[in-house]
Amino acid sequence: MKKCLVIALCALVAFALFGCAPKAQPQSKSPTGQESSSKEPVPPVSAPAGNKDVILATTTSTQDSGLLDVLIPLFEQKTGYRVKTVAVGTGQALAMGERGEADVLLVHAPEAEKKVVESGAAINRRLVMHNDFIIVGPKEDPAKIKGSRSTVEAFQKIAQARALFVSRGDDSGTNKKELELWKAAQIEPKGSWYQESGTGMGQTLNIASEKGGYTLTDRATYLALKKNLSLVILLEGDKSLLNVYHVMQVNPEKFPRVNAAGGKAFVDFMVDPETQKVIESFGKDKFGEPLFFPDAGKPDIY
Amino acid sequence: MDLVVQGLVKAFRLLLSGDPEVLEITLLTLRVSGLATLISLCLGVPLGLYLAVARFRGRELVVGAVNTGMGLPPTVVGLWVSILLWRSGPLGMLGLMYTPTAIVIAQAVIAVPVVTGLTMAAVQQLSPKLRLQVLALGASPLQFWWIIIREVRFGILAAVMAGLGSVISEVGASMAVGGNVRGYTRVLTTAIVLEVSKGNFDIALALGFVLMVLTYSITYILTIVQQRRRRW
Amino acid sequence: MTAVLEARDIVIRKGGRRILSIAHLAVEPGEVLAIIGPNGAGKSTLLTVLACLDLPTSGAVFFHGRRVTRANALSVRRRLAVVFQEPLLLDTTVLENAAIGLKLRGRRREAEAKARAWLARFGVGHLAAQQALTLSGGEAQRVSLARAFALEPEVLLLDEPFASVDVIARAGLIQEFKSVLSSTGTTAVLVTHDFREVSALATRVAVLFDGAVQAEGPPEAIAAHPRWGALANLAGA
Numbered sequence: 140m141k142k143c144l145v146i147a148l149c150a151l152v153a154f155a156l157f158g159c160a161p162k163a164q165p166q167s168k169s170p171t172g173q174e175s176s177s178k179e180p181v182p183p184v185s186a187p188a189g190n191k192d193v194i195l196a197t198t199t200s201t202q203d204s205g206l207l208d209v210l211i212p213l214f215e216q217k218t219g220y221r222v223k224t225v226a227v228g229t230g231q232a233l234a235m236g237e238r239g240e241a242d243v244l245l246v247h248a249p250e251a252e253k254k255v256v257e258s259g260a261a262i263n264r265r266l267v268m269h270n271d272f273i274i275v276g277p278k279e280d281p282a283k284i285k286g287s288r289s290t291v292e293a294f295q296k297i298a299q300a301r302a303l304f305v306s307r308g309d310d311s312g313t314n315k316k317e318l319e320l321w322k323a324a325q326i327e328p329k330g331s332w333y334q335e336s337g338t339g340m341g342q343t344l345n346i347a348s349e350k351g352g353y354t355l356t357d358r359a360t361y362l363a364l365k366k367n368l369s370l371v372i373l374l375e376g377d378k379s380l381l382n383v384y385h386v387m388q389v390n391p392e393k394f395p396r397v398n399a400a401g402g403k404a405f406v407d408f409m410v411d412p413e414t415q416k417v418i419e420s421f422g423k424d425k426f427g428e429p430l431f432f433p434d435a436g437k438p439d440i441y
Numbered sequence: 442m443d444l445v446v447q448g449l450v451k452a453f454r455l456l457l458s459g460d461p462e463v464l465e466i467t468l469l470t471l472r473v474s475g476l477a478t479l480i481s482l483c484l485g486v487p488l489g490l491y492l493a494v495a496r497f498r499g500r501e502l503v504v505g506a507v508n509t510g511m512g513l514p515p516t517v518v519g520l521w522v523s524i525l526l527w528r529s530g531p532l533g534m535l536g537l538m539y540t541p542t543a544i545v546i547a548q549a550v551i552a553v554p555v556v557t558g559l560t561m562a563a564v565q566q567l568s569p570k571l572r573l574q575v576l577a578l579g580a581s582p583l584q585f586w587w588i589i590i591r592e593v594r595f596g597i598l599a600a601v602m603a604g605l606g607s608v609i610s611e612v613g614a615s616m617a618v619g620g621n622v623r624g625y626t627r628v629l630t631t632a633i634v635l636e637v638s639k640g641n642f643d644i645a646l647a648l649g650f651v652l653m654v655l656t657y658s659i660t661y662i663l664t665i666v667q668q669r670r671r672r673w
Numbered sequence: 674m675t676a677v678l679e680a681r682d683i684v685i686r687k688g689g690r691r692i693l694s695i696a697h698l699a700v701e702p703g704e705v706l707a708i709i710g711p712n713g714a715g716k717s718t719l720l721t722v723l724a725c726l727d728l729p730t731s732g733a734v735f736f737h738g739r740r741v742t743r744a745n746a747l748s749v750r751r752r753l754a755v756v757f758q759e760p761l762l763l764d765t766t767v768l769e770n771a772a773i774g775l776k777l778r779g780r781r782r783e784a785e786a787k788a789r790a791w792l793a794r795f796g797v798g799h800l801a802a803q804q805a806l807t808l809s810g811g812e813a814q815r816v817s818l819a820r821a822f823a824l825e826p827e828v829l830l831l832d833e834p835f836a837s838v839d840v841i842a843r844a845g846l847i848q849e850f851k852s853v854l855s856s857t858g859t860t861a862v863l864v865t866h867d868f869r870e871v872s873a874l875a876t877r878v879a880v881l882f883d884g885a886v887q888a889e890g891p892p893e894a895i896a897a898h899p900r901w902g903a904l905a906n907l908a909g910a
Contacts, residue, residue, distance in 0.1 A: 194539060194620075203639050211623070223539045225620040240527050240538070341638030364640035396528040396536075570757055573726050577755035578774045579824070581747055588773075592764055 193401035194223045196233075196241035198312055199339035201384075202226035204359035204430055206421055213417065214408045220401050228339070230310030236261050236387075239394025242402040245409070247312035247357075247384045249441040250319075256387065260394075263402075264387035266439040267409050268418050268431045272316060272382045274374040275344070275361060276302075276353035284353070290377045294324040301332040303352035307343050308335025312382075317355045320379065344368055357382050359430035362422065383434070383441045386410070410435035448646025455647045462624075467651055470628040473541050474609040477548030481556045481604050484549075486597060489560025490589065494572070507561065510554025515547075519617025522547040526618060539620040544628065547614035552604035559603055563596020564589065595667055602663045609656055629655075675738050677702050677860055678723055678828050682732035685718055685884075693718050693729075693884045700828060705854065705861045707875035707892070709868065715884040716864045717832055723862060724755045724830045751778055754826035758833040760813035762805035767792065767816050770805045774824045784823075791819035794853065811842040822853065829861040835870060847873055868896070 201207050202224065211222050225232075225241065229248045235241040237260045244261065246252060255261045274284065274293055282300035287293040297304055306328070307314040321328045334352070336343045340360040347354040348368040361372070374380075386409040391399035408414055415433035422430035455463050492504055524530050526538040526546075537543045567589070575588050590597070612630035619626035621635060629652045636645035676699035685693040693715040700706050700723075708716050721727045722734060725746045734741045736749045754774070762770050771788035775781070792798045795815040800808065805816065814837060821829055834850075835843050851874055854861060863874060871878055871892055878895045880888040888901050895901050 192536075192539075199638065202635070205639070208623070221625070223620055223622040223625065225539065225622070238527065238529055240529065339638045341640055345640070367640045367642065394528065396533060568759065568761065570759060571761050573721065574755065574757060574761040575763075576726055577724055577750065577753070578820075579747070579751040579777045581777075584777050588763065 190398045190401060191219065191221055192223055193220045193243060193398055193405055194225060194241045195243050195245060195405065196225050196227065196231075196235040197245040198229045198232060198247060199226050199341070200247070200313070200357045200360045201245060203339065203341045204357075204363045204422070206359070206418070206431065209417060209421055210409075210414065213414070214405065217408065218404050220404060222405070228307070228309045228311030229313075229315065236389045239389055239397055241389055242398040243386065243388055243405045245384060245386045247382055248315045249383055249385065251312075251315060252385055252387065260390055261387040262390045263406050264385050265406055265410050266434045266437060266441070267384045267386050268415075268433050268435075269381055269383045270358045270431045271375065272313065272355055272380040273358050273361060273372050274353060274355055274380075275347070275368075275370040276373050277351040277369065278371050279351075280373055281351075282353070285373045287374055290320050290374060290379050291324040293374050294320055294326060297353055298324070298326045298328070298332075301330065303347075303350055304328070304333050305343055305347040305350065305352045305354045306333065306335045307340065308337050309339070311340075313340060313355060313357060316382070320355070323379070344370065359422070362426045362428070362430055365426075381441075384431075385439075385441075444642055444646070447643045449650065451643040452647035452650040455644075456651065463648070463651065465624065466627055466629055466632050466648070467655065469541065469626075470609065470630075470652075471655070473544050473615075473628060474548060474605060477545045477552055477608050478556075478601060478605045480545070480549040481552035482597075482601060485553045485556025485600065485604070486560050486590070488553075489557040489600075490564055490586065492557070493561045493564035494589075504561070507554050507558050511558045513551055513554060514613065515551055515611040515615075516613030516617065518547050518550050519614035522550060522614065522618050538618065539622055539626060541619070541626055543618040544615050544626060547618045548608035548611065551611060551614060552608050555607055556597075556600045556604045559600035560593065560597055563593040563600070566596070567592055598663060598667050602660055605659060606656060609659075610652065676700055676735070677737060678862070679735040679738075680719075680723065680732070681735060683719075683722060683729040683734070684731045685715075685722065685727075686730045691884065693722070695719065695732075695886055698879060698886055698889075700860060700862055702860055703858055704876045705863060705874050707863045707865060707871045707878045708881055709866060709871060709878060709895075710881035711866065714881040716866075716881050719881065720755075720830055720832050720862065720864050723828075724753055725749045726755070752827045754821035754824045754829050756814075756817050756821045756829070756831045756834045758836050760808075760810070760817040760837070762808070762813055762816060762820075764806055765804070766801070767797065767803050767805050767808070768801040770816055771801075771820045771823055774820060778824075787823045788819070791823045792816065794822070795819045795849065811838045811846070814838050815846065818850065818853075822857070822859075825857075827860060829859050830864075831861060832864045833866070834863075835865075835867070850874070872896070 197207070207224055211224060215221060225235070229246045229251070232241070232244055232246050233248070233251055233255050236244045236255055237258065245267070252264060256264050274290065276284070282297045282302035284293040284296045287296065306317055336346050340356055341364055343354055344356055344361065344364055345367070348370050386406050388399070388402035388406055389397045391397040391402070415435050418431050418433045419429060422428070492500065492507065522543065523538070525532050526535070526543055527533055528538070537546070571592070572589070575585055580588060610630065612634055615628050616631050616634065619628065619631065621627050621631040629648055633645050633648045633652070636648065678700040680695050680698045683693060683695040684691060708719060710716050722729050725734060725741050728743060741749050763773065768785060768788055771792050772784040775784035775787060789798060789801060792801055795818055797812055797815045797819065800812060805813065808816065814834065818834070835847060838846055847870060854874070863870065865871060875892050878890060878892050879886050880895060880901045888895060888898065
């Protein structure tokens with residue numbers, strides 16, 4: 140009788156420990172030696188003293204597009220830091236910065252960013268790259284926005300036709316941009332044609348695709364997800380659709396627990412010419428066109 | 442339909458090839474949820490036993506809280522634990538945010554009321570006279586609790602199953618306090634969410650398949666142990 | 674002759690209500706004291722207190738002249754045994770059930786042999802390996818009795834032990850029980866409201882009414898008493 144209970148308990152303990160063992164050395168030599176040879180022998184350029192963890196608060200677009208999957212291992216290998224990427228909307232990422240919960244931010248809402256810098260929560264804000272927003276929608280284009288001369292005109296047509304528009308509604312960079320555009324079009328988006336998904340870009344695209352609605356998206360995420368979507372690009376290239384990414388450190392003087400060295404290392408890494416080259420070539424092989432355009436060192440007019 | 446077939450094929454390939462990342466995510470999931478369940482067992486069983494037997498002022502309030510807690514939304518737990526563990530929070534100096542430990546804590550918070558409530562219910566199903574009988578047999582307090590635990594062992598087993606089931610399939614808290622950091626705090630559920638938002642439905646399906654196989658086998662083993670004795 | 678078990682000035686209150694008030698009740702060595710009375714008279718409460726499972730609100734129980742306190746209750750309990758109306762067997766084998774009391778007392782080596790002997794004595798030796806919860810009501814109560822006798826208690830306390838045994842099996846079990854009692858010379862307290870059990874087993878009777886002992890005496894005297902005899906017959910009917 141006791142046996143049953145003992146067996147069950149042992150199973151649970153074993154189960155907890157068994158998961159534990161391999162985790163202890165996540166990046167140690169793999170028996171094949173193949174992977175490790177590419178990772179292991181390169182010693183960190185400068186082993187960081189003190190806190191090894193860097194918390195990066197960033198937008199879903201950088202993660203969902205796969206860019207971070209390329210950049211983060213590169214950074215970790217170069218510097219020896221471990222990056223904890225928390226991919227959330229730009230609004231939340233900035234809020235994390237304002238509370239000192241992150242060490243470094245990679246976001247795309249210039250106006251909101253400036254406020255954070257002015258408040259003293261962030262320092263060392265640097266231009267990294269841009270891509271552009273596009274308006275996508277069903278091929279049939281019920282509101283006939285294709286060929287519009289400006290984004291404002293396209294938005295006005297959508298509102299007039301009361302054609303379904305799916306908004307992120309999550310205070311992300313994309314969402315902020317979208318609201319700016321509605322404001323410029325002098326339309327208060329409201330009504331059954333305007334739906335807020337409250338999710339990330341990927342999900343929002345899926346919803347727009349399923350429901351046959353329009354949405355504003357960054358090009359990178361759209362290209363990465365294109366294969367599953369029945370959405371086409373209906374408007375692009377308008378100046379107002381520029382999507383600019385900045386990187387910035389959370390101010391260690393304001394928040395003593397912030398990893399200052401790690402944050403600075405990441406900012407330096409993002410604007411490093413070598414990294415900028417990686418950004419430039421990212422996605423070319425897969426999508427035939429780059430997803431991001433490196434901007435480091437250019438005058439920051441945003 | 443295509444997607445389902447594709448997903449299953451991919452799942453099989455991922456499992457057979459022993460993809461290191463999938464393996465790592467799976468092991469982390471097991472470790473984190475197993476540990477959280479173990480903790481909830483250590484806290485929930487004594488608490489459940491105590492609440493079932495004790496008579497004190499305000500007991501109804503506590504029992505009510507436990508019963509409410511059995512249905513705690515993981516995202517809410519995630520938020521609370523985040524507030525505690527944030528750098529600006531009361532436990533910020535421990536630096537636990539976005540670590541597997543943080544997930545263990547949040548999941549334990551989710552599982553403790555489940556284990557407590559089910560243990561309490563199991564004890565309360567015993568005849569109240571049985572407690573007198575055990576004392577009358579000459580049991581010391583320690584022996585008394587040991588016998589009571591033995592009497593409700595299957596109820597406790599059910600509590601463990603329910604606790605493990607509730608945390609291993611939970612996503613809100615893991616996402617909030619773990620942050621879904623690749624190779625560090627990414628568990629099966631958060632990985633599924635990510636793959637869905639990346640549009641990799643096939644990988645998401647594969648991971649979902651792994652998760653279901655996992656929960657099924659755990660539950661199956663526990664069920665076997667439980668059923669082996671109920672032969673009549 | 675000092676009493677084995679003695680209740681002095683016991684009062685028990687529950688929820689502000691006085692449910693038991695016993696000025697004096699003694700259990701002498703070798704006797705079988707039956708406690709009878711209508712439902713709600715406080716019989717089971719009295720037995721619980723005598724078995725040292727509960728301390729009275731005021732007054733005390735004395736075991737061999739020593740006052741039972743919270744501190745020594747466990748050691749006193751280990752010299753007593755209790756059989757309740759339901760068998761209350763543990764979810765394990767029959768043998769383990771019969772042996773558990775001795776094991777709890779740290780007497781592991783003799784436990785199983787004694788348990789087997791007592792199971793056999795009550796005619797359930799062949800069930801030793803079975804799961805206790807699969808037994809019928811009558812079989813289970815026999816195991817419960819064997820479990821109590823295996824402890825060789827100085828006082829055996831029984832709370833309506835035959836009430837859950839079906840009528841056909843009851844008379845036989847009472848006879849077996851009686852022969853065991855007399856061959857072992859066990860002192861016993863039997864709570865019942867069945868006067869046939871009283872006349873079969875008891876050497877002395879205490880009548881409990883409204884939480885107080887109203888009469889005490891040999892069974893014949895109680896049965897002959899105009900008031901208590903009627904109660905006894907009513908209860909036995």
